[in-house]
Amino acid sequence: MRPNAQRVAASAFFSLFYVYTSFVTGSHAQLGTSTVINVSPILQNAAAAPTVDRSLVSFSMELMAITGFTESEITKNIMNAWFDKTGGRPSVRIGGSGMDKSIFLPDQKEAMIYNQLPESRWDFGPSYFPIIANYFPKDTEITFGLNLANTTDNWKNTIDFAVAAKQGIPQMDRFEIGNEVDNFVRNNLRTNPWTVTDYSSQWTKVANMIKAKISDVQFQPAAYAGTSPNGFDLKQLVAAGVHNNNYRIPTYSLHFYPQSYCGAGRDATRLDSLADHNLLTTQLNLFNADIAAAEGAGGLFTFGETNSVSCSGAPDVSDTFGAALWLVNYALSAAAKRAQRVYIHSTLTTAYSMFLPKAGDNVRTGVRPMVYGMYFLAEALALPARNSNTKFLISPVALPNNAGDISVYGLYSNNNNNAAPAAGIPKPGIDVGKRRSVSTITTTIRVSKSVVLQAGVQTIMTTSLSRVAKSTVVSAVTVTTRTVRRVPVTTRVPVTTTVVKPTTRIVRNGGSDGVMTITTIIMYAAHPTVVMVPSVVRRRQTGIKTMTTQTSSVIYETKMVKAPVVTTLTAATTISWISRRITTIKTTVTVPVAARATPGARAAAEPSTNKGIYLARAVVLNLSRFNSSDEASLICRSCSKGSPPGFGTQGPRKKTSVSLSGFQPGRKLKLLRLQAAGLNAKSGASVSGLTFSDDTGAIATQAKPESVTVGADGNVNFSVLATEGVLLVDEAVK
Numbered sequence: 049m050r051p052n053a054q055r056v057a058a059s060a061f062f063s064l065f066y067v068y069t070s071f072v073t074g075s076h077a078q079l080g081t082s083t084v085i086n087v088s089p090i091l092q093n094a095a096a097a098p099t100v101d102r103s104l105v106s107f108s109m110e111l112m113a114i115t116g117f118t119e120s121e122i123t124k125n126i127m128n129a130w131f132d133k134t135g136g137r138p139s140v141r142i143g144g145s146g147m148d149k150s151i152f153l154p155d156q157k158e159a160m161i162y163n164q165l166p167e168s169r170w171d172f173g174p175s176y177f178p179i180i181a182n183y184f185p186k187d188t189e190i191t192f193g194l195n196l197a198n199t200t201d202n203w204k205n206t207i208d209f210a211v212a213a214k215q216g217i218p219q220m221d222r223f224e225i226g227n228e229v230d231n232f233v234r235n236n237l238r239t240n241p242w243t244v245t246d247y248s249s250q251w252t253k254v255a256n257m258i259k260a261k262i263s264d265v266q267f268q269p270a271a272y273a274g275t276s277p278n279g280f281d282l283k284q285l286v287a288a289g290v291h292n293n294n295y296r297i298p299t300y301s302l303h304f305y306p307q308s309y310c311g312a313g314r315d316a317t318r319l320d321s322l323a324d325h326n327l328l329t330t331q332l333n334l335f336n337a338d339i340a341a342a343e344g345a346g347g348l349f350t351f352g353e354t355n356s357v358s359c360s361g362a363p364d365v366s367d368t369f370g371a372a373l374w375l376v377n378y379a380l381s382a383a384a385k386r387a388q389r390v391y392i393h394s395t396l397t398t399a400y401s402m403f404l405p406k407a408g409d410n411v412r413t414g415v416r417p418m419v420y421g422m423y424f425l426a427e428a429l430a431l432p433a434r435n436s437n438t439k440f441l442i443s444p445v446a447l448p449n450n451a452g453d454i455s456v457y458g459l460y461s462n463n464n465n466n467a468a469p470a471a472g473i474p475k476p477g478i479d480v481g482k483r484r485s486v487s488t489i490t491t492t493i494r495v496s497k498s499v500v501l502q503a504g505v506q507t508i509m510t511t512s513l514s515r516v517a518k519s520t521v522v523s524a525v526t527v528t529t530r531t532v533r534r535v536p537v538t539t540r541v542p543v544t545t546t547v548v549k550p551t552t553r554i555v556r557n558g559g560s561d562g563v564m565t566i567t568t569i570i571m572y573a574a575h576p577t578v579v580m581v582p583s584v585v586r587r588r589q590t591g592i593k594t595m596t597t598q599t600s601s602v603i604y605e606t607k608m609v610k611a612p613v614v615t616t617l618t619a620a621t622t623i624s625w626i627s628r629r630i631t632t633i634k635t636t637v638t639v640p641v642a643a644r645a646t647p648g649a650r651a652a653a654e655p656s657t658n659k660g661i662y663l664a665r666a667v668v669l670n671l672s673r674f675n676s677s678d679e680a681s682l683i684c685r686s687c688s689k690g691s692p693p694g695f696g697t698q699g700p701r702k703k704t705s706v707s708l709s710g711f712q713p714g715r716k717l718k719l720l721r722l723q724a725a726g727l728n729a730k731s732g733a734s735v736s737g738l739t740f741s742d743d744t745g746a747i748a749t750q751a752k753p754e755s756v757t758v759g760a761d762g763n764v765n766f767s768v769l770a771t772e773g774v775l776l777v778d779e780a781v782k
């Protein structure tokens with residue numbers, strides 16, 4: 049029998065993929081699938097790779113819903129769960145269709161009153177602002193939506209609202225002016241002709257008036273319902289002057305809903321479509337021109353309001369585990385297109401809300417599957433350490449055209465201080481795909497020691513380690529030089545005089561083996577300032593030259609020092625040295641290697657430095673649609689509609705074995721699963737057992753990650769169920 053294996057190659061190297069078959073002999077062999085996925089171990093062009101924003105998944109809430117969201121701790125707890133992992137606070141966009149029906153009444157006592165005039169209107173008073181200011185943590189970035197539709201008194205009310213909101217909400221970051229203006233005619237907020245030119249001239253007018261009152265104000269323009277179905281597009285808006293040359297515009301926003309529950313769309317909503325990767329790709333590609341326009345105008349593009357299904361979501365679609373898998377796939381695809389964030393739109397009770405903050409008619413509080421998708425993403429973007437500056441760069445893995453049931457992403461750490469792999473482990477980037485063992489030139493730089501003994505100062509320099517890939521034409525190797533300085537307290541110098549003792553020594557070690565010469569060591573034993581320790585290392589071998597970096601480090605400190613004066617150490621005076629430190633200096637050594645093993649494509653694909661942009665995480669989503677028939681999983685306590693009749697996919701749930709390359713051989717990886725009983729499940733979702741409390745939104749049970757080890761051949765094996773997400777984390781990549 050022939051197990052069918054699909055080989056999926058990473059685009060970063062080459063977009064080849066091919067199917068191979070292998071024979072399994074023996075009568076007990078079972079027909080099964082195994083999928084081989086090659087992810088690039090190193091990001092080839094880090095500069096071009098999109099950086100994933102730390103607030104990738106953010107929230108969008110209507111102005112009038114804010115009071116409800118802030119009545120419970122659920123919103124805050126879910127924000128905190130994300131923050132605790134990623135170090136980024138989900139941003140909050142307060143806006144939506146209610147923006148253009150909202151006015152500010154400075155004398156109104158109540159925070160908000162619904163006013164059923166000829167048209168519905170929400171009236172906000174000054175006490176609305178402290179509700180927002182006090183609920184959201186100080187570092188929450190708030191985007192606030194203003195009314196463009198109501199032109200009364202030349203938008204005076206809109207300007208007053210902006211000024212009051214800016215004063216009342218310290219977290220205020222940017223304003224939107226008008227929501228989904230491309231639908232203004234349909235929504236009876238304007239009459240034809242209403243074009244992007246009309247919009248931009250009105251937007252500009254309002255923005256100028258706000259700018260006159262708040263000089264450093266920032267805006268998030270556009271907020272179109274989608275990709276210019278009515279001739280509204282970002283390019284024209286930018287051309288009309290809504291540009292960073294004229295306004296501070298960190299982001300341009302467009303909305304994205306792949307399906308609609310409005311009118312006729314209602315019956316066409318499909319859960320299956322949320323699990324179609326090819327469809328998602330097609331939908332997101334429609335935004336390419338708008339993304340380019342935003343960037344061309346010096347801003348970023350953002351999905352400023354988004355969810356699975358517009359018009360409040362579709363029951364049995366938006367509130368299922370399928371929506372959670374969709375969120376993961378969508379947010380990562382969006383990030384890979386350099387969209388800054390996806391602001392998931394929620395109301396207090398509807399089908400697409402990620403969580404329900406408070407009980408309402410027929411519904412109870414609850415955390416729906418999408419929150420698990422959000423948390424899975426938080427794990428994917430989790431910082432290696434609390435105060436880490438690491439950013440993750442994202443690269444989607446190219447897939448065969450027909451593989452709409454799988455989606456794979458590599459996340460790379462931008463921390464190029466990540467050391468080269470330990471000796472004995474092949475350098476990443478070599479022979480990926482071919483899986484050959486890596487040849488190296490065995491010795492390039494030998495360990496050397498030099499000891500400088502002077503005025504009681506001892507320096508031991510140890511230069512060690514390096515393996516250079518034969519296939520590399522020019523390779524950079526990180527050599528760690530460990531310098532130990534000991535300063536005896538009995539060292540004597542004139543009292544109250546700083547010692548600045550330049551010692552220049554030329555040390556030649558060995559000579560007989562001819563391997564290494566340390567030409568110069570200049571050492572300043574001195575005042576407690578940063579001191580340069582430049583050194584030049586030469587390899588006396590086939591004329592190959594090796595250069596080093598310069599590294600700063602504080603050497604000594606003394607209490608008695610007053611002013612730095614150059615002096616010579618004498619044996620007569622005493623100084624109390626207080627420092628005794630060990631300094632580790634990292635030195636980059638470039639070694640041009642004469643031998644070229646396999647030049648050409650392979651060599652070009654190799655990184656020019658070992659200080660790598662390494663693969664840190666991989667996300668594998670199997671979007672094959674398995675429906676659960678387990679009644680319990682179809683019931684959601686925060687879902688208003690009863691569960692659909694019990695139905696499910698026939699037969700047992702399938703499992704695929706996956707072999708994935710890209711992580712460094714020998715590494716132990718943490719594996720987390722985004723799991724539930726099926727695509728249609730509304731409850732019982734978890735991230736490897738991690739669950740949230742339906743009452744408070746706080747983490748109720750912790751995750752129990754699995755552990756898998758990368759084999760010597762660079763592959764890691766694991767299984768993935770139909771309708772499941774897997775996250776692999778190499779915690780050694782910081």
Ligand SMILES: *[C@@H]1O[C@H](CO)[C@@H](O)[C@H](O)[C@H]1NC(C)=O
Pocket residue numbers: 149150151165167168169198199200201205
């Ligand atoms: C427009 O704003 C004015 C106040 O500036 C208000 O009196 C009027 O009711 C608003 N119109 C609508 C339709 O909300």
Ligand SMILES: *[C@@H]1O[C@H](CO)[C@@H](O)[C@H](O)[C@H]1NC(C)=O
Pocket residue numbers: 318319320364673674675696697727728
């Ligand atoms: C799974 O359920 C959804 C409805 O929730 C339906 O659209 C889809 O066809 C079902 N798929 C299968 C394979 O049964």
Ligand SMILES: *[C@@H]1O[C@H](CO)[C@@H](O)[C@H](O)[C@H]1NC(C)=O
Pocket residue numbers: 054081082083451453454670671672701702703704768769770771
């Ligand atoms: C996804 O899972 C299904 C069911 O287990 C499997 O048949 C399919 O091959 C998997 N897709 C890939 C590309 O691994």
Ligand SMILES: *[C@@H]1O[C@H](CO)[C@@H](O)[C@H](O)[C@H]1NC(C)=O
Pocket residue numbers: 707757758759760763764765
């Ligand atoms: C992964 O699976 C392949 C093929 O079944 C096997 O050759 C390899 O040894 C496995 N690697 C590990 C680390 O288990």
